[in-house]
Amino acid sequence: MSNIVCANIDKSYGAINVINNFNLDVSDREFIVFLGPSGCGKSTLLRMIAGLEEISGGTVSIGGKEVNDLEPRDRGVAMVFQNYALYPHMTIYDNIAFGLKRMKVPKDQIDERIKAVSATLGLEPYLARKPAELSGGQQQRVAIARAMIKTPKVFLFDEPLSNLDAKLRHHMRVEIARLHQKLQTTTVYVTHDQLEAMTLADRIVLMRAGAIEQVGTPAEIYEKPRTLFVAGFIGTPNMNFLNVVIHQVEDGWLLVGDGINFRIEGHGFRLQHGQKATLGIRPADLLVSNGADVNVLSGTANLIEFHGNDALITFTHGDIEIGALVKASSRAKPGDQVSFSLLESRLHLFDAQSGVSLREDDAGGATQ
Known part of the structure; x- marks a missing residue:
């Protein structure tokens, strides 16, 4: 041994x-x-x-x-x-x-x-x-x-x-x-x-x-x-982080931030009304919106990085720069209007003060 x-x-x-x-x-x-x-x-x-x-x-x-x-x-x-x-x-x-x-x-x-x-x-x-x-x-x-x-x-x-x-x-x-x-x-x-x-x-x-x-x-x-x-150290391109406040509503929860009003069911998360949090979204988890999606981020593409099979689109949503990883064949051009949606199952939430994940199965925080 x-x-x-x-x-x-x-x-x-x-x-x-x-x-x-x-x-x-x-x-x-x-x-x-x-x-x-x-x-x-x-x-x-x-x-x-x-x-x-x-x-x-x-x-x-x-x-x-x-x-x-x-x-x-x-x-x-x-x-x-x-x-x-x-x-x-x-x-x-x-x-x-x-x-x-x-x-x-x-x-x-x-x-x-x-x-x-x-x-x-x-x-x-x-x-x-x-x-x-x-x-x-x-x-x-x-x-x-x-x-x-x-x-x-x-x-x-x-x-x-x-x-x-x-x-x-x-x-x-x-x-x-x-x-x-x-x-x-x-x-x-x-x-x-x-x-x-x-x-x-x-x-x-x-x-x-x-x-x-x-x-x-x-x-x-x-x-x-x-x-x-x-979350910030692992993953290339880097995860997007957005500051939000969590609000409880009748049929779930709202994540409210700068130009953000996401509605989620909240299953699998430990959430509190009025809690300040950081919403994490990996660029590869942003999906090109079909126009009928909920939880959409839209803005103007200002930088396109060609990676071969993929392309990283950096766009401005309000005052926030966000990266989305898409197939190179469907990449936008600088100046184009782009819209992306996010599935609840792929989002990450962290307590704004402690930085600890709000997932229920991550309640222990860092582990040794």
Whole structure:
């Protein structure tokens, strides 16, 4: 078993507390992604799991064994960093073999293990080359091979694709996903890129200011954000937010705001008369209106962003700019009048003061 348990983890630098009472259970063979903005503490947490940062409070356990006082080499983990950290004067073979040679593993075993890991990552043609002769993606594969060859209990990735261009990032993202499917090693992966998180993770741990904002599968995080922060951080293009006041009427509820007068039944929400809220609408959930729809947003298109199959229309509704994602073939032109409707089942409501979702099944707010 290679599960990871973080219990009541704290991290302080002098009087500054950067991680506060962090609790998380990572299951054996699970792929967990720490996601969040810069400075939220995700890399610090990873380094504490690895043993590269001292833990100020709480415990980290790997495979049922507390590792707080163990050296990194004794924790059964292997880490891949943003910078490849390859030895430029060594061949790729020697870079991969370096750790095993220090452990005095017999040469025939080193050869056998390098052959296996090179085949897995497609590095056989490059073993005699130096790092400078490889592309960025190939160098990152060497760094992964160097971690793999130790047969660790846990893989730790700290923003490993940040230095690659968009095409290489996509390629390496696919390779890492396939590698996890093949090896089934418990993996913790740090990134600020939501696309990496959404495509790689079994579960996402979305962090903010040293604490967990929400934990869930990519679908749960996207479809049922538990706070306004989560809703704004996840999703491209960004969710639209509109300030409204909630009014109870005979047959349901009204959401009243600047040029907004939406009528909803309110099933599945915890609503109060007179409550101030933030209405969230994903651009992809706005539907071109047929003229007979209720809950319509209309305005003048002022910006059209062509995305290939889709187009993002930015239009002005009153004093508010709203984005709607449509099929490129049905996109408007700047200056056109556009109208979009919204289904109640696709809207999001958040308390204006706390930022917590008003969905009944999200009553617990952020979860750990």
